[in-house]
Amino acid sequence: CGAFGGGAALGVTGPIDEAGLSDGCYRYTLSGTDRVGNNAAIATIVRVDTTAPIGGALQANGVDAVPGGSDSITASGSWSVTRNDFADAESGMVGSTLTRQQGVLSGGACTSFGGTSTVTGSPGEVSVATGCNRYVLTGVNAAGLSAEVSTTVRVDRLAPTDGAVTVNGAAASVAG
Numbered sequence: 001c002g003a004f005g006g007g008a009a010l011g012v013t014g015p016i017d018e019a020g021l022s023d024g025c026y027r028y029t030l031s032g033t034d035r036v037g038n039n040a041a042i043a044t045i046v047r048v049d050t051t052a053p054i055g056g057a058l059q060a061n062g063v064d065a066v067p068g069g070s071d072s073i074t075a076s077g078s079w080s081v082t083r084n085d086f087a088d089a090e091s092g093m094v095g096s097t098l099t100r101q102q103g104v105l106s107g108g109a110c111t112s113f114g115g116t117s118t119v120t121g122s123p124g125e126v127s128v129a130t131g132c133n134r135y136v137l138t139g140v141n142a143a144g145l146s147a148e149v150s151t152t153v154r155v156d157r158l159a160p161t162d163g164a165v166t167v168n169g170a171a172a173s174v175a176g
Contacts, residue, residue: 001025001045021048023090049143053086053093056139058151065135065151074154082122086139086147096139098123103132105154110134130157 004027010016016028026048031041058065059082063073073079085096100123103113110132119135136150165172 001027001047018046018048023048023050047091049088049091049141049145051088051090052145052147053088053096053139053141054147055084056086056096056137056147056149057084058082058098058135058137058149060135060151060153063151065149073151074156079153079155080122081119081135081151081153083137085137086141088139088141091142094140094142096137098135098137101134101136103134103152105131105156108154110152110154130155 002025004025007027007029018026024047026046027043028046029041029043031039033039060073061075061079081098083096083098086093098119099116100119101113101116103110113132113134123135132152132154134150134152136148138146138148140146
């Protein structure tokens with residue numbers, strides 16, 4: 001917290017209401033004098049952090065995810081997800097966690113996301129079947145505040161079906 005300036009006596013005899021304090025450090029000193037003139041003091045420092053972590057980022061195949069929102073990309077081959085963990089200058093970070101949920105791709109939309117698994121590092125995916133993968137990077141600071149960024153990768157490894165060609169009124173029956 002660094003050095004403190006001069007303080008003001010609060011004259012408080014009960015709990016101190018700290019609602020509305022801004023970010024920073026506060027030092028509280030309790031002083032007392034007994035009946036024969038002996039003085040004693042104890043002090044504590046309260047660090048206030050009302051700001052969520054910042055700087056977390058996800059990219060899927062080079063496409064940035066939007067902080068606080070969700071973006072999606074479509075991939076047919078391999079793809080990679082890269083991450084930049086959150087930071088917090090006021091109270092410090094407890095950590096950042098990357099999770100993945102798998103879902104169903106139907107009609108170009110992602111639905112039915114299942115259980116969540118924790119992902120270590122920045123995953124590179126090459127053999128995942130057709131479907132959806134939602135990645136969420138969550139950062140938590142020492143004050144318990146969190147922030148997140150997410151992206152969804154739609155994997156479509158299926159060729160189009162049900163195409164038809166008609167030439168001079170006759171329908172083609174085989175490819176070529």
